Amino acid sequence: MPSLVLLSVLAVVALSLAVAFYRVTLHPLARIPGPGIAAVTSFWQAHHVRNGHMRELAKTLHKTYGPVVRVGPNEVWFDSKEAVDVIYETNKERYRFQRRSLGPVYSIANVKKYEAVVDAVLDRFVGKLKTFNGKVEVDLAEWMHILALETLGSVVLDWSPGQIEAGSDEGMLSGTCTTWKACSVLGLFSPIVMVGGLVSPLKYLFPVLAGLVPLLGPGGDGHWRVIGEIISRRLREGSPQGRRPEGDICDDIFYMRLKKSEFTRADHVGMLFQNFTAGHDTIGAVMTAALALSCTDSRTQSEIKKELIDATNPTLFDNTKLLKYTQACIKESQRLYPVISMSLMRAVPWTGLNLHGYYFPPGTTVGCNPTAYHHNTAVFGENAGSFNPDRWLGSPEAHVNLDHAALTWGGANRRCPGQHLAQLICSKAFARLMKDFDIRVERPDDRDIPFYFLATMTGIIGDFAKAKMA
Ligand code: HEM
Numbered sequence: 001m002p003s004l005v006l007l008s009v010l011a012v013v014a015l016s017l018a019v020a021f022y023r024v025t026l027h028p029l030a031r032i033p034g035p036g037i038a039a040v041t042s043f044w045q046a047h048h049v050r051n052g053h054m055r056e057l058a059k060t061l062h063k064t065y066g067p068v069v070r071v072g073p074n075e076v077w078f079d080s081k082e083a084v085d086v087i088y089e090t091n092k093e094r095y096r097f098q099r100r101s102l103g104p105v106y107s108i109a110n111v112k113k114y115e116a117v118v119d120a121v122l123d124r125f126v127g128k129l130k131t132f133n134g135k136v137e138v139d140l141a142e143w144m145h146i147l148a149l150e151t152l153g154s155v156v157l158d159w160s161p162g163q164i165e166a167g168s169d170e171g172m173l174s175g176t177c178t179t180w181k182a183c184s185v186l187g188l189f190s191p192i193v194m195v196g197g198l199v200s201p202l203k204y205l206f207p208v209l210a211g212l213v214p215l216l217g218p219g220g221d222g223h224w225r226v227i228g229e230i231i232s233r234r235l236r237e238g239s240p241q242g243r244r245p246e247g248d249i250c251d252d253i254f255y256m257r258l259k260k261s262e263f264t265r266a267d268h269v270g271m272l273f274q275n276f277t278a279g280h281d282t283i284g285a286v287m288t289a290a291l292a293l294s295c296t297d298s299r300t301q302s303e304i305k306k307e308l309i310d311a312t313n314p315t316l317f318d319n320t321k322l323l324k325y326t327q328a329c330i331k332e333s334q335r336l337y338p339v340i341s342m343s344l345m346r347a348v349p350w351t352g353l354n355l356h357g358y359y360f361p362p363g364t365t366v367g368c369n370p371t372a373y374h375h376n377t378a379v380f381g382e383n384a385g386s387f388n389p390d391r392w393l394g395s396p397e398a399h400v401n402l403d404h405a406a407l408t409w410g411g412a413n414r415r416c417p418g419q420h421l422a423q424l425i426c427s428k429a430f431a432r433l434m435k436d437f438d439i440r441v442e443r444p445d446d447r448d449i450p451f452y453f454l455a456t457m458t459g460i461i462g463d464f465a466k467a468k469m470a
Contacts, residue, residue, distance in 0.1 A: 050181065075367075078356070081405060117248075122151075122429060142173055148279065149276075173458075227273070287429060324393060340455060433464070
């Protein structure tokens, strides 16, 4: 019996060595530069994600290895414009049907219908912050997350989670960060994820055993249950009637379904959930970064205030677009701290891919990490690593080129469908908060903030004092 165990162990070791040898020497990606251990196993990347080092890795990896880096046995990252143009080619757009159907719901014209709804949430939010009188230090990421959930709740389901009044997101953001940590790691091991997904006890046990999630789960999931219940109730009630005049996105999708019968009830439920899953942490992350970066430097803060004071009705969405410096600050924050700190992955199609002098066989996972790419000095200039809103203030052509170059809203073939809704919320909220408050922030060093796939600046303390000049 002991010899059988020994033989099995030896067989596993021999097989692992053979696989490692193949991956390093004979594998089609063997010539691609990168850390040696990354070529052998995904545990290398998993180790960095688990420890929240993705931002640091993104900033340093291409400096060490160049524009093409093998980060896993079958995964390659790029940081060049050439790669972005090829990998995210628009004519390979996915989900064409869903996108075309939903286009009108998420168009600028339609989301502008909800401008007053967003204003009403902002009134409550600003009112609550004013009660603190600049004397209470708040967790900036948590408060921006509250703002994101309250605005989405109102626009999508005419619903308030009551977090503004409660003054807490009840652990929802920290639960989300833990969930992202687990998903970012497990997503690197597709067979494990599949097994975990199929065998339900494992689904819960594995992330706990791997130390990714506490025994009692990530926490903060109460609101997800409520969102699910509201969606079920709304769809049970059927066609929209008798609520506020502009309705909500749930109603918009009802009307759309009347015209497109292919769009099912399940699609409707999925889309409503997606507004929250794709929007709550991203909008929170963008707002946190924009306020943190703009308010660290008093000159930047006063430039924005000056622009807002001089403008007519600066929180009206159409007018926010005319606030050149304010918009530059938001865009620059999104460039320097994009919401994704891992690769926007795509699978190489059956035709294979030739890029940077290498051949990538079908099925290879390729992609650009927005954080890494936005730090590329060849694309974004010598000071690509610094917060410099002025880079957006050149000629109109230069501004458009920067906008097109950035991966802020994803690759062209899967660009974020919620972009206009997110811009409506962020532009209005940023202008309103900067106008109404003098904001002080204290930021930890970047290396002390954990960044997973979804990159949120956490651990920032802020206080909002009523603006001296408004
Ligand atoms: C400021 C907030 C937001 C940012 C920065 C953002 C950014 C992104 C990015 C970078 C991607 C990845 C695209 C890719 O793989 O190339 C994405 C995908 C997506 N976003 Fe957003 N997003 C935001 C808000 C929203 C909102 C409010 C919605 C609500 C509808 C939404 C819906 C989606 C969906 C459904 C996808 C998946 C698209 C696909 O795979 O084809 N996002 N977003």
